[in-house]
Amino acid sequence: MAEPLLRLDGVHTHIGQYHILQGVDLTVPQGELTMLLGRNGAGKTTTLRTIMGLWRASTGTLHFADTGLNALATPDIARLGIGYVPENMGVFAGLTVRENMVLAARDGAIDQARLDWIFSLFPALTRFWTLPAGNLSGGQKQMLSIARAMIEPRRLILIDEPSKGLAPAIVDALIEAMRELKRTATTIVMVEQNFRMAQALGDSVAVMDDGRVIHSGRMSDLAADPALQARLLGLSLGVHQ
Numbered sequence: 001m002a003e004p005l006l007r008l009d010g011v012h013t014h015i016g017q018y019h020i021l022q023g024v025d026l027t028v029p030q031g032e033l034t035m036l037l038g039r040n041g042a043g044k045t046t047t048l049r050t051i052m053g054l055w056r057a058s059t060g061t062l063h064f065a066d067t068g069l070n071a072l073a074t075p076d077i078a079r080l081g082i083g084y085v086p087e088n089m090g091v092f093a094g095l096t097v098r099e100n101m102v103l104a105a106r107d108g109a110i111d112q113a114r115l116d117w118i119f120s121l122f123p124a125l126t127r128f129w130t131l132p133a134g135n136l137s138g139g140q141k142q143m144l145s146i147a148r149a150m151i152e153p154r155r156l157i158l159i160d161e162p163s164k165g166l167a168p169a170i171v172d173a174l175i176e177a178m179r180e181l182k183r184t185a186t187t188i189v190m191v192e193q194n195f196r197m198a199q200a201l202g203d204s205v206a207v208m209d210d211g212r213v214i215h216s217g218r219m220s221d222l223a224a225d226p227a228l229q230a231r232l233l234g235l236s237l238g239v240h241q
């Protein structure tokens with residue numbers, strides 16, 4: 001197995017009085033796409049937010065390569081080269097697509113070759129370049145949100161449910177774009193409910209339930225084992241095509 005780039009050991013997170021993460025152990029191999037699965041409320045988003053320092057771990061440790069994340073502020077965590085595509089996409093509706101992209105680049109300068117590559121993956125962004133991002137459809141906003149995370153080379157990208165609410169044809173386009181991103185050997189953690197997408201893209205997989213990781217392994221092993229899927233995810237044969 002590849003070297004871990006990100007590692008969570010026994011991470012507990014409280015939100016107010018609620019004890020949400022209850023000892024998350026998660027290892028994210030370098031250069032792979034790790035799928036984070038689990039039912040609604042399992043703690044997937046809270047895990048990503050804890051990695052970004054948006055929630056604080058009360059106990060346990062988080063490491064990115066050799067750097068401890070526990071004491072770092074969110075901007076410092078991002079500066080290590082970690083991009084975050086939140087569940088609500090974080091798109092600025094009143095700004096143009098271009099302005100949204102410029103804001104995502106660390107020094108405000110966009111590399112043209114990289115932008116051309118992103119345009120080839122998400123052609124709609126070219127069309128709406130100078131229009132307010134609020135005019136985009138849900139799928140296009142999702143593309144913009146991912147494009148923002150790709151505007152600079154990142155060492156790690158965290159993506160929360162990119163396929164949420166998207167039509168199957170758009171999901172296919174998204175899968176293709178994610179395959180292209182994977183070719184750059186960027187390490188990715190992706191939360192997904194869509195098992196077709198999870199199966200198409202995942203190298204490794206971690207399944208959460210009740211604030212813990214209850215299974216981790218290779219995505220191909222989980223994809224090949226309907227009984228395990230049924231036990232871990234409540235999936236039955238045929239329903240996730």
Ligand SMILES: Nc1ncnc2c1ncn2[C@@H]1O[C@H](COP(=O)(O)OP(=O)(O)OP(=O)(O)O)[C@@H](O)[C@H]1O
Pocket residue numbers: 015016018020038039040041042043044045046047
């Ligand atoms: N701000 C908050 N205040 C109180 N409880 C919260 C808050 N955010 C999340 N929770 C609770 O924490 C638990 C985990 O939520 P989280 O959003 O991490 O789940 P998830 O796995 O991402 O679910 P989903 O698939 O629905 O997005 C849930 O029970 C949720 O109600």
Ligand SMILES: [Mg+2]
Pocket residue numbers: 044045046087160
């Ligand atoms: Mg969530």
